[in-house]
Amino acid sequence: MWDYTDKVKEHFLKPRNVGTIENADGIGEVGSLACGDALTLYLKLDGNKILDAKFQTFGCASAIASSSALTEMIKGKNIDEARKITNDDIADFLGGLPKEKMHCSVLGRDALEKAISHYLGEEEKKVEGEVVCECFGVTDLEIKRAVTENKLTSIEDVTNYVKAGGGCEKCHDDIQAIIDEILEKEPSVKKKPAKLTNIQKIKLIGETLEREIQPALEQDGGSIELVDVDGNLVMVKLCGACATCAMSQLTLKDYVESKLRELVAPELIVEEVK
Amino acid sequence: MRVIYTDNNATTQVAKPVLDEMIPFYHELYGNPSSMHNFGGQVAKKTAEARQKIAALINADPSEIVLTSCGTESDNTAIRAAITSNPDKKHIVTTRVEHPAVKNLYEHLAKRGYRVTFVPVDRKGILDLDYLYDSLTDDTAVVSVMWANNESGVIFPIEEISREVSDRGIVFHTDAVQAVGKIDIDVKKTGIDMLSFSGHKIHAPKGIGVLYVRKGTKFSPFMIGGHQEKGRRGGTENVPSIIGLGKACELVGEQLEEENTRVRALRDKLETELLKRITDADINGVKDNRLPNTTSIGFGYVEGEAILLMMNEFGICASSGSACTSGSLEPSHVLRAMGVPFTSAHGSIRFSLSVYNTEEEVDYIIEKMPPIIERLREMSPFWKQAQEGKLKN
Numbered sequence: 001m002w003d004y005t006d007k008v009k010e011h012f013l014k015p016r017n018v019g020t021i022e023n024a025d026g027i028g029e030v031g032s033l034a035c036g037d038a039l040t041l042y043l044k045l046d047g048n049k050i051l052d053a054k055f056q057t058f059g060c061a062s063a064i065a066s067s068s069a070l071t072e073m074i075k076g077k078n079i080d081e082a083r084k085i086t087n088d089d090i091a092d093f094l095g096g097l098p099k100e101k102m103h104c105s106v107l108g109r110d111a112l113e114k115a116i117s118h119y120l121g122e123e124e125k126k127v128e129g130e131v132v133c134e135c136f137g138v139t140d141l142e143i144k145r146a147v148t149e150n151k152l153t154s155i156e157d158v159t160n161y162v163k164a165g166g167g168c169e170k171c172h173d174d175i176q177a178i179i180d181e182i183l184e185k186e187p188s189v190k191k192k193p194a195k196l197t198n199i200q201k202i203k204l205i206g207e208t209l210e211r212e213i214q215p216a217l218e219q220d221g222g223s224i225e226l227v228d229v230d231g232n233l234v235m236v237k238l239c240g241a242c243a244t245c246a247m248s249q250l251t252l253k254d255y256v257e258s259k260l261r262e263l264v265a266p267e268l269i270v271e272e273v274k
Numbered sequence: 275m276r277v278i279y280t281d282n283n284a285t286t287q288v289a290k291p292v293l294d295e296m297i298p299f300y301h302e303l304y305g306n307p308s309s310m311h312n313f314g315g316q317v318a319k320k321t322a323e324a325r326q327k328i329a330a331l332i333n334a335d336p337s338e339i340v341l342t343s344c345g346t347e348s349d350n351t352a353i354r355a356a357i358t359s360n361p362d363k364k365h366i367v368t369t370r371v372e373h374p375a376v377k378n379l380y381e382h383l384a385k386r387g388y389r390v391t392f393v394p395v396d397r398k399g400i401l402d403l404d405y406l407y408d409s410l411t412d413d414t415a416v417v418s419v420m421w422a423n424n425e426s427g428v429i430f431p432i433e434e435i436s437r438e439v440s441d442r443g444i445v446f447h448t449d450a451v452q453a454v455g456k457i458d459i460d461v462k463k464t465g466i467d468m469l470s471f472s473g474h475k476i477h478a479p480k481g482i483g484v485l486y487v488r489k490g491t492k493f494s495p496f497m498i499g500g501h502q503e504k505g506r507r508g509g510t511e512n513v514p515s516i517i518g519l520g521k522a523c524e525l526v527g528e529q530l531e532e533e534n535t536r537v538r539a540l541r542d543k544l545e546t547e548l549l550k551r552i553t554d555a556d557i558n559g560v561k562d563n564r565l566p567n568t569t570s571i572g573f574g575y576v577e578g579e580a581i582l583l584m585m586n587e588f589g590i591c592a593s594s595g596s597a598c599t600s601g602s603l604e605p606s607h608v609l610r611a612m613g614v615p616f617t618s619a620h621g622s623i624r625f626s627l628s629v630y631n632t633e634e635e636v637d638y639i640i641e642k643m644p645p646i647i648e649r650l651r652e653m654s655p656f657w658k659q660a661q662e663g664k665l666k667n
Contacts, residue, residue: 002579012583018653033656033665034616036577036596036605040655056655060579060596064653135604167604220498247358247494253386 004061005095011065016072019054026119028111035136035163037063037104041070041111045119048078055111062094062101069093070108079116085109086149087161102161106146132174135167140178147182154179196265202229208263209236213256217242224256227273234260234270248272278635281591282475283424283452283568283626288518289477295521296479299514307511308502317513324520328484331523332450332469333460340485340506341516342497345451346375348470348485349418351496351507353379356416356445356468357388359492363415367391369401369430370611371423376449377607380418393419398560399428399612407438416445421453421469425595425608425624426559427568429457433464440465445491451475455526456533456565467491473515477628478522482515529629537627538566540636544625545569547640552647554660558595558614558622567627570595572609572618575657576650581623584646590639595622617656 004012021042031038037059044052053071057064069090074082087105091097097105129141146152146161155175159166165175196204209226217224222242227235236256242248249272257270279287305314307321322336329336342348353376357366368380370392384390391409394402401419410417417439422429432448439446447468453459455476461469468491473482487493487506499508526533549555554574573581578596585592595606596619604610605619614622625639651657659665 009583012580013587015653029655033575033620036616036620038655056653058575058654058656059577061583063577064580249361250354250358 002062002098002101004065004098007093007095008062008065008097011068011094012061015064015068017052017054017068017075018056020056021052021054024054026115026117028113028115028118030110030114031059031107033058036060037107039063039067039107039111041067041115043074043115043119045079048080050074050077050079050082059104059107060101062097062104063107065094066090066097066104066108067111070112074112079120082112083116085112088150099157099160102150103163106161132178133164133167133171136163138162138164140174143175143178144182147179152179153183198229201265204264205229205234205260205268208260209256212263213259216255217251220245222251232265232267232269234268235273236270237273275589278588278590278631278638280625280627280631280635280639281593282628283427283624284593285474285480286477286628287630288474288479289522289525291525292478292518292521296514296518299517303513307513308500321511321513321516324516327520327524329486331459331527332454332471332486333462334486335489337504338486338489340487340503341511341519342483342485342507343481343509343512344483345373345449345470345472345475346483347496348472348483349373349375349447349449350379351485352447352468352470352487353383353416353418354496355487355493356447357383358494360415360445363413365389365391365411365413366415367393367406367409367417369393369395369406369419371395371399371425371608372418372420373424373449373451376418376420389413395428395611397613399423399426399558399608400560401430401435403431403435406435410439410442410444414442414444416447418447418449421448421450421459422457422565423559423608424452425606426570426612427452427565427626428559429453429563429565432466436465436467438465440467452565452568455523455530456567458530461486461488473519473522476522476526478519479515482512482519484519532629534566537629537631540631540633541567541569541625541627543633544627544636544639545571548643551640551644554618555647556618558609558612558618565626568624569626570609570622570624572614573621573623573647574618575654575660576621576647578621578623580650581621581646584650585623585642588638588642590642593624593626595624596620617660 021044024042025045026043028041040056042054043050053075055067055071057067073093087109090105090108129139131137132140142162143158143164150161152158155165155172158164158175165172206226221240223240225237227237238248252270252272260268303317305317307314307318325336325339329339366388368376380390393406419430419435421432436446445467448466450469451472454471467488469486471484474480495506497508556572558570558572578594582594595609609619609622656665
């Protein structure tokens with residue numbers, strides 16, 4: 001069960017401003033049935049001032065609560081003030097949202113932007129940038145904006161905020177590239193450790209085998225020896241009980257390789273030499 | 275607040291008689307069944323009796339029962355044992371609608387050099403048997419097919435499939451976690467080599483699982499340690515849970531008829547009445563040949579998490595196949611494999627009853643659901659569009 005704040009629950013169970021506005025001055029429609037959430041925002045304006053706001057939402061509790069919160073936040077504000085509202089402001093208004101649900105607040109911000117543009121007669125922005133996530137139709141520009149504005153550092157974060165990467169996962173490499181590109185520019189964020197030199201890598205593999213892996217194998221009466229390292233290929237010899245164990249291939253791949261990948265470098269491949 | 279529990283495919287209440295039998299084994303009869311003294315030996319006798327009851331439920335021999343910590347451990351043990359005893363075979367088969375305990379293990383093995391076939395199902399959740407049989411080759415190490423699906427409740431013809439597979443000399447495993455205790459199972463009538471089930475789905479506690487291993491099946495343990503379970507699963511026995519599971523197996527055996535008559539009638543009433551009162555609602559899965567306690571209903575144009583949380587306000591517990599309940603963004607892999615359209619996949623609710631549900635509870639759900647769906651539909655931008663035939667999606 002999600003850890004929703006009381007305010008989220010309250011705005012979900014008793015949402016404010018549900019419905020439509022006849023002859024609305026601005027309408028913003030975002031999301032789709034396939035995506036699992038969608039919001040239509042209706043605005044009534046007098047000049048620069050938002051007199052009334054109503055919404056219709058298809059989605060989970062946090063999508064409904066975010067929509068309700070958004071309408072409460074913008075009523076009575078002028079357009080310039082409303083435009084400054086970020087998705088974080090919507091989440092804050094609700095006392096916070098679970099991070100997996102942050103995309104619900106982004107939905108609210110996007111609907112607000114669209115409704116204001118519609119009112120001002122600004123041309124509907126063409127989809128700018130290139131679609132990175134085909135499943136949810138998210139572009140590189142949207143991902144860049146989410147990463148920059150919310151200081152996101154992982155693919156998981158990006159998925160939580162703009163949904164990109166939450167479907168077939170084929171775009172994960174592209175999303176990572178966008179994150180890396182932005183983090184490179186941002187000196188305050190810690191960079192990934194520099195690549196290991198060959199000597200460092202071999203030394204670290206040797207140490208990891210000795211310190212982490214050998215003791216575990218010894219418990220089963222087995223043992224392991226490092227034979228050679230060629231690029232990312234780590235050649236090892238299994239001795240003792242491991243040499244004759246039917247499970248040794250599983251041990252090698254599931255345990256030795258994953259341990260080395262975790263502690264040394266993710267691209268390592270472990271192979272047994274007899 | 276009053277709780278109406280219709281989420282029994284997720285977990286069940288430990289039955290009172292089960293709990294009563296377990297309690298002495300926590301404090302008074304705490305001996306280790308492996309000990310040489312009588313104090314431990316008396317416990318060994320009781321666990322042996324429990325093992326007999328567990329075996330009897332599926333008509334197995336007590337020596338064919340390996341006790342584990344959960345259904346997932348049983349599934350992992352079975353599939354890994356099958357591939358370890360067939361080290362030269364690199365092809366493994368399962369379905370697209372398995373529980374994550376099997377599905378994710380197969381995906382894990384796929385990354386480690388195994389060729390994996392995921393057999394599809396149709397719109398009604400029925401397995402494509404020709405696809406399954408056509409995929410089998412001399413290189414196939416194991417076929418694992420669930421007996422009944424946890425979301426749709428659809429039952430697969432395991433007796434037939436297991437015979438077809440084992441006749442070809444291929445190991446056959448079934449995840450029967452949802453089937454055991456709900457339908458009659460007799461392993462002797464099948465070609466099953468290994469079968470998994472779990473205690474907490476049949477009114478025994480969480481933390482106990484069963485793996486049936488047919489006599490003569492090549493086996494290698496997953497959990498290596500002491501001589502327990504005849505060397506097939508190391509680790510001191512979870513004595514109170516084994517005792518509890520024995521009692522639970524006896525009880526569900528006796529209640530099997532009630533499950534298939536009274537509980538089935540309650541389930542039928544629930545879905546018939548909900549479909550009568552709520553438009554744009556469909557059952558996910560074939561209507562006959564389904565577990566007697568399960569119904570998965572897709573409510574169009576509304577979202578599952580929102581439905582569940584409104585039901586929660588009335589104390590009604592159920593599950594959803596919606597994306598938002600799991601933290602993922604797509605509806606359940608089962609509903610997607612069945613091709614359930616997004617319009618209703620996101621709004622799918624699974625009710626799973628047990629012998630402890632009453633007609634009065636079902637009537638309560640029938641009364642509370644229509645206004646919940648109506649309220650959410652009034653909020654949904656798609657509902658009106660759909661009514662007016664204007665929906666683009």
